[in-house]
Amino acid sequence: MIRSSAIPIVLERAVGDGIHSVLLVDADGELLGSCGGPPPASSNGSSEKSIWPLDAAFVGALISEVASDYRRMGEELLLLDPQLDSVRRQSSLDASSNAVSQKGVSTDMNNNSKSKDDKMTAEGANLRSLVIELDHGVVGVASAGPDFYVIALADASVQHGSLSGRLRSLGAYVRDSLSQLD
């Protein structure tokens, strides 16, 4: 089970150096925990107020939906890969359908794959990270297992590589922890 009060402490590891909040959401967009606060008011000297009227739960739901769409696109593109042979295509299809149907349970795509190639194919279908540059800041998303995402909200000045790296590390850390639930 998850100790809710400990989630912000884990997510806090990624906060700093331009990253002002980190969220942990599930694939349905439900917020499990968060750390930090809403983005500060614009730093370009203008007097406009903060543009974040939404709660962390709403932000997480919106971004989770976007990330899920990218993930699905990635899975579809992988299937279109002409170099992918039929065996690997089928195992990738099986792994994708397991990820959709076994909600709340680690898909453990590694166990379902029969060979190392299949394992690589299955992993390749997973969203690793996503960085979205917006007018007033940057949003980063990384996979924390088949059913969870970590999301970071950062200033426009933050380096994309740094953001992506932090999120992937945090996502891997959270994924290992959450895999113990199953």
Next chain:
Amino acid sequence: MAKKKVLLMGKAHSGKTSMRSIIFANYLARDTMRLSPTLDVEHHHVRFLGDLVLNLWDCGGQDAFYESYFERDRETIFRSVELLIYVFDIESDNPEKDFDHFAGVLEAMEENSPDARIFVLVHKMDLVAEEERELILDDRRRLIEESCRGVGVQHFQCFGTSIWDETLYKAWSEIVTNLIPNIGVLERHLSDFCGICDADEVVLFERATFLVISHAQAQEGKIHAVEETGRQKIFHEDKEGDEEETTDAAVLESNEDGFEDVQTSPSPPSAVSPTADPPASPGGNATLSTIPSNQNAMKGVGRQIAHSPTPQFDAHRFEKISNIVKQFKLSCGKAQSQFQGLHVSNSKFTAFIDAFTANTYIMVIISHKDPAWGQGTHTAATLLNIRKARNHFEQFIPRS
């Protein structure tokens, strides 16, 4: 399968069958008006909490039946009784006779089932003016105590009840809780679950009757989370009571082994007396398995982390909730729908009522401690915990 004989006795028209029908047969209070008087003894086998079967003997209360109970059928009626529930009608026109019958029943119980637990319900309290209820109930309790002392009965419990409010559920929750064999184990694990979820309260209801069978409450915080320069430090007490500082707290998870190894702090109050002080019990802090990279850092972290004192709650909240949710559940049934769960949220707390094991519902209350952006315990985490805890609790609440 454990079978427990439960004797339901009292004067005619005191409300025994009505009570039984509401609790075990899903009658609404207004439906009991069409019940006819009970002739002799009606036997009902009621399955409760999976493999527990209550062998309910609903005994007619007419004088003629009492003669046969005390004379011809004395041993048959009063032998091997686990529980006696005696019902007094507060508006009885002949209370002396009621007490004579009561004394006779107690004598027969002392002869044939001396170890049985005795519950006395002073029923139809809704007919008494609200300002006089406490006084009248105390007076009646005193008379009952005198009767019991006269026969040599030392222990009994007395409740004022009415089918028109939550008092009926309070009394019957206490009655059936006495029949659950592993209630202590259940309470201990529920207490751990309460701590893991960072909940204010967790309540377990029996699925069919919606009676409260167990309850856990967050302890008032000895320990508080302290913010320091943007980084949280969690202080906890180890078994010796010394404070230790830890940082880098991680997501704590428990598996089945982790639960088995848990040593609990003093268990919380029971459902019936939620304001009573919790009994002391041995053991130190609850220890949960942690993620590998921080195991050493988190060793000994107790479930008392970061709990601020909870506000004073209504002492009758559980039975009120039993009453309300059961009515709603029956309404759903009439609308051809099956009640699954209920989430209620306001500015101060969120309540989750969800189907738990095959024979129970669970209610988790989480207060909104910090209204800051994104803070507090989130719905998804709580629902995930409820889902993950199901299999574990099935061990203690077996399927039928």
